[in-house]
Amino acid sequence: MSYQFDQDTQLQQVGEHQFKGTVSAGWNIGDNPNGGYLVSLVSAAIADCLPHPDPLSFTTHFLRPGVGGGEFHIDVDVVRVGRTLSTVRARLTQEGKTRLEVMAAYGDLSTPAGVSADMTLEAPEMPEPERCIPRTGELQNIDIALVNKLDVMLHPELARPGESEVPEIAGWIRFPDGREPDARAMLLFCDTFPPSPFGVLGVVGWVPTIELTVHVRRRPAPGWVQARFVTDDLNDGRMVETGCLWDSTGQLVAQSRQIGLVMRRD
Amino acid sequence: MSYQFDQDTQLQQVGEHQFKGTVSAGWNIGDNPNGGYLVSLVSAAIADCLPHPDPLSFTTHFLRPGVGGGEFHIDVDVVRVGRTLSTVRARLTQEGKTRLEVMAAYGDLSTPAGVSADMTLEAPEMPEPERCIPRTGELQNIDIALVNKLDVMLHPELARPGESEVPEIAGWIRFPDGREPDARAMLLFCDTFPPSPFGVLGVVGWVPTIELTVHVRRRPAPGWVQARFVTDDLNDGRMVETGCLWDSTGQLVAQSRQIGLVMRRD
Numbered sequence A, B: 001m002s003y004q005f006d007q008d009t010q011l012q013q014v015g016e017h018q019f020k021g022t023v024s025a026g027w028n029i030g031d032n033p034n035g036g037y038l039v040s041l042v043s044a045a046i047a048d049c050l051p052h053p054d055p056l057s058f059t060t061h062f063l064r065p066g067v068g069g070g071e072f073h074i075d076v077d078v079v080r081v082g083r084t085l086s087t088v089r090a091r092l093t094q095e096g097k098t099r100l101e102v103m104a105a106y107g108d109l110s111t112p113a114g115v116s117a118d119m120t121l122e123a124p125e126m127p128e129p130e131r132c133i134p135r136t137g138e139l140q141n142i143d144i145a146l147v148n149k150l151d152v153m154l155h156p157e158l159a160r161p162g163e164s165e166v167p168e169i170a171g172w173i174r175f176p177d178g179r180e181p182d183a184r185a186m187l188l189f190c191d192t193f194p195p196s197p198f199g200v201l202g203v204v205g206w207v208p209t210i211e212l213t214v215h216v217r218r219r220p221a222p223g224w225v226q227a228r229f230v231t232d233d234l235n236d237g238r239m240v241e242t243g244c245l246w247d248s249t250g251q252l253v254a255q256s257r258q259i260g261l262v263m264r265r266d
Helices: A004-008 A035-047 A183-189 B004-008 B035-047 B183-189
Strands: A012-015 A018-022 A054-062 A071-081 A086-094 A097-107 A151-154 A168-174 A209-216 A225-235 A238-246 A252-261 B012-015 B018-022 B054-062 B071-081 B086-094 B097-107 B151-154 B168-174 B209-216 B225-235 B238-246 B252-261
Touching (some): A018 A035, A035 A086, A035 A183, A071 B097, A209 B209, B035 B097, B035 B183, B183 B209
Antiparallel strands (some): A071 A086, A151 A168, A238 A252, B054 B209, B168 B225, B225 B238
C-alpha cells in the first residue's frame, strides 16, 4: 500500500470483526481529526467483514471528537448478509470512549437491482481546478493539516468568507499522490470541504457534525471529483447541509446530507 | 389516548428499554405494514427512554417487511445521553427476525444551539387540499389500508401515473381524527406518500426502502402539513428520494432522504 490514504487507514485485526490501529494526526482540522478520515477507518474495517463492496448508505453519528495520534478500536457488528445487500453496525472508540457510531448498507453497484430511468442530478458549471483556490488554514483562520493529505480546490466566488450571497461551497477534490478515487473514498470526500454557511456567515466557530449520511451512487472514474454543498436550513444553530459529488465524466457518484451545529466563534 | 395513531402505537414495557405490542394491519400497503408506521412504533419506544423530546436525526434500515397483525418486540439501546443531545439505537423484531434497525439523535428544538441565519427552504406553490386528489389504492393498483388512517391529498398534476414529466410527488397530509401533528409524526409523514418516480414511470412494482433518514427541523404548528418528494437519482433500480415537509404556517418542519429499490412490476 503505497498511497498515503491507504497507509493512514491501515488496521490490525485483533479478533473476529475487531480491529485496532492509530489515528494519524495528519488529517486534523484544528486539534481534532477530520470526521471523514475517522469514517474512513471504519469503512476500512467494514470492507474486511462483508461480501458486498460498495457503501450504498453510510450513516455516522459523531459522539465525541477523535484523538489525533491516539490508538483506536473498531468493532463491527454484521447485522445481516443477504444476497444483494449487507447491513452492518460499527463503533470506533478511543481511550475507552465511543467516538463514532455507524450504521450502513453495502451492495454491489456493478449489479443492476431494478428499473433504470433518465433521472439524475447534473453537475453544475464550475471553473476548472486550476482556476479555483486551494483550501488553506489561513482561509478559515485555523490549522488544517488535512490539506496536505488532499487537494481541495474551492470555487473562487464561493470561498470569500462573509462575502457570498449563497450558503454554498463548491470545488474539486483528489488525492495528491495519484491514488484514484473509489467508492470508499466518496465517504471521505463528502466531509472534507469547509462548512457551506462559511461564505455567507464569514469565519464561523466549530461546526461539529451530529450525523452524516452518504449514499454512493456510482463507482467514480479516475481523475478529479467535483463537489457542491449547500446549507438547506439553519435554525437556532442546527444546520442541514446537502451535498453532491460528480466524477470526471460528469456522473453523479455520491450524495450526502448532514446535520451539524453552527456555534459562535469564541 | 383517544386518537387512532396513538392507539395503534401503544406499547407494553416488558423490561428496561424493552417493549412489545401488536402491529396493526390497518396501516398496510398491499400485504405489508407501511414503513413510516413501523418507524412510529420505534419512536414511541425511544421517547420512553430518553430525556430529550425531539428526533433531530432518525435513520431506519428496513431489513425485512413487517407482519400486520403480528406481535412485535422493540429493544432500545441508549448509547449516550449528553446535556443537549441523546444518541440511541433500536431494533424492531417480529417472529424472531429483525425488521427495522434504527439509529437516532434526539435533542430539544425549543432550546437554541448556536447561530441563526436566514437560510431555509421555502414551501412551493401548491393547490389547496380541497383542490388535490386523495391517495387511493385504485391510483396505484394496490390495496392501501393506510388511507383510512391518514388524509393524504396529492397535487393533481403530479398524481397521474406515467403522465408527469417530473419525478415528483407533492401534497398535503394530516390525521383524519383531529390529532394535531407533532415532531414525532413527522417521521411518519415522510414515508406515507406514493413513490416519487410514479408520475413519470407509471404504476411501478414494489418500492422497498433500504434506508430512510428524517431530520425534524421545527415543531409543526396545528393543521395540514405540506409535503414534496423528488427523485434525485435513479440508477440500476437504486433510487435516492429527497423530501421536505412544511407546516400550516409555511415553516420547514422536516427533511427526508431515502434510498430505495424500484423493482419491475411482475
